[in-house]
Amino acid sequence: MVLLFRPHLAIPQTTVGRLADIDVAGLAASGVTGILVDYDDTLASSKNGELFADSGDFAALCVRTWGDRACVFSDTAGTHRDTDNRLAHSIEQRLGMTTLRHRRDKPAGIEAVYERFGRQPGQLAIVGDRLLTDVVFGNRYGFRTIWLRHAEPVGAFSGLERLLFARKT
């Protein structure tokens, strides 16, 4: 519903084709002090659960740059859908990034961010594959928003979002 009233919230500041194209050093130099990274179809395929080829390097770069202010923020891992936080633990082992534990899906869920980063979280960035969740969430709270636009649509809503995005720009 957010989109009907405030469509600009779904427009990302930056669009990339893969994680390796994100200018992490540039973000840090321009004042970004932390990053939230979506998991499904951002770090790993939602089809088979496998990490994308550049996910390990990207996560390592984020952790080198921002330390424990680089976190995974997923609507599956670390939520009620993640039994015993199994996926969250697995991400932490494989990628070395903390996975935020939270209850409400993006674009809600800011409480989990405040718990982790404090009420004044500083300039955060968010990267994700979904305009209506990741990007709307980020824009709503003044984060830098980076949309990972895969070469082919992935997931149920990706095609629709592309149509919306094409009309807004």
Ligand SMILES: [Mg+2]
């Ligand atoms: Mg996703």
